[in-house]
Amino acid sequence: MSIDPRAFRNALGTFATGVTIVTTQDRSGHDVGVTANSFNSVSLEPPLVLWSLAKASASLAAFMEADYFAVHILAANQDALSNQFAKRGHNKFADLEITRGLENIPLLADCAARFQCKVAFRYEGGDHVIFVGQVQEFEHSGHAPLVYHGGRYAMAVRMEPAATTPADVTPEPDSSFSQDFLIYLLGRAHHQLFLGLRRELNRFGLSEDGWFVLSLLGVSDNRTLAELDRLLAYTGKRVRDELIANLAASDCLLLHGPFGPHSRVTLTEAGRHVVIELVAAGKAIEDHATQSFDKGEQLLLKQALRNIIRATDSGADVRLGYSSADDE
């Protein structure tokens, strides 16, 4: 029966794995390391793990001779390290801080887990050799792991039972925005998160629009009214003279020159103080809202939101131009 190698690879790629770097030292004292996702656990008693290495690998000889190796399960932020050890090359360890383990094998830092092993078996595995190691020492951190799936790096995000049983969800009538609509979920999450901040705004007598203007100046001060209006466009709102006048009257900002698109505004000391307090309040609200999230979920939520922002950004450009009663 003939197997198409590319199709076989693709089918195997559906099995998600972590990513490891396996290291050892060859007889002449050179450090050797390879990236492998063929790692897996084998036995608890005795504690055994395995991985396989291509017979064609330049590092095969070193691993065939060595009595010890170390398996490093990579953390989510170590994709560059994974790439570094996946390439052929002689200075894979250059610029890396390593420590020394059993029999002087090189150990990498900041991984999700690390296993120092004594070779227990080397088994025939077609174009690969299967290495089975007995774990001598190990440690693990709380770092989220790097995942490899379908030829790409990924993160493992825990799945809640609800997400896996769509059959249980009561179907909503067609003529409604069901609670599964992204536009509803995004709106509700935004509104509820913002509700907490709105209480803080009230404390400072600030409107929502006023807050947007102050926070824009907090990121980068000394902007023109036209710039502020452009930056506010995504909210569907305009920077009106009245808003700027109110903020100036409450001593939050200074308008330099007459009202007009090219006039600049800067934060006052009091205005900057308000921004700092509100940013701190916003951060606390965020932390509360995402308290059940692990780091991977936080990263991926932000990544997804950035993708939505990118995909819908042209829409925000529709409403440009500064709006003023005495516009030039």
Place this chain on the structure above:
Amino acid sequence: MSIDPRAFRNALGTFATGVTIVTTQDRSGHDVGVTANSFNSVSLEPPLVLWSLAKASASLAAFMEADYFAVHILAANQDALSNQFAKRGHNKFADLEITRGLENIPLLADCAARFQCKVAFRYEGGDHVIFVGQVQEFEHSGHAPLVYHGGRYAMAVRMEPAATTPADVTPEPDSSFSQDFLIYLLGRAHHQLFLGLRRELNRFGLSEDGWFVLSLLGVSDNRTLAELDRLLAYTGKRVRDELIANLAASDCLLLHGPFGPHSRVTLTEAGRHVVIELVAAGKAIEDHATQSFDKGEQLLLKQALRNIIRATDSGADVRLGYSSADDE
């Protein structure tokens, strides 16, 4: 060196894996199957894969005798199937639609991938036996795979380079809402997504508040004004008599009785038509905004938003009660 089994298990758990069900048929013609995440690829030429099974497993004898087995890489929605085959029991295949593969081995449907293998080697692996199979036939679907990590089910979500290199991001001054703030990202994503819908609202002469009221009635018609006000609370807005009067004037809804918290409103035929058109427009906007998302990312984004909504929901309850000029 003594190894604490629980700590060892936890360290191994940092390595994310897919989940497989391996099946065979024993000599007396009974179907046998076990859940295993110890699967991995070994060799391309010849095509070999491996997995290991505890020597204590009730299914060991069947796999020791069988010449063929099938490995099924489970899809993300097959967590229940995974649990079913992870338990001891005699009727794991009950109620399952199976087909028959080589040597009559049972094959499960709707997996991410499936490999029919002839046993190539059985290797000693401590308290497990390592089975190496030569792949005879295989197929794979586009289904997102089930992932197992840290003792829980997960999904693999591809990671974008940006998410992994936080060191490259220019730090923003402390006194600002940097673009990494969730409250900013959520707000911007919501506003931009809603901007598209707002154009449709304008087409129907609807305000944002008016749209909220109509869509609430679209989900469940015939509500009291007090109910609508409560359901709108999370937006920070109130249901005012003027809003209801406008919607009634434009023939979108009917108010039954005088203004008051217990008076009911229902959608008119025209109102329902508007809701249907706007829901379709909203769906199209969503689809455009998430065109680059795979199914896993969509699920996880919604899951994350639901978690935020749950964590911040009490905040929405602060503003309750129907607001009317002639409130009782």
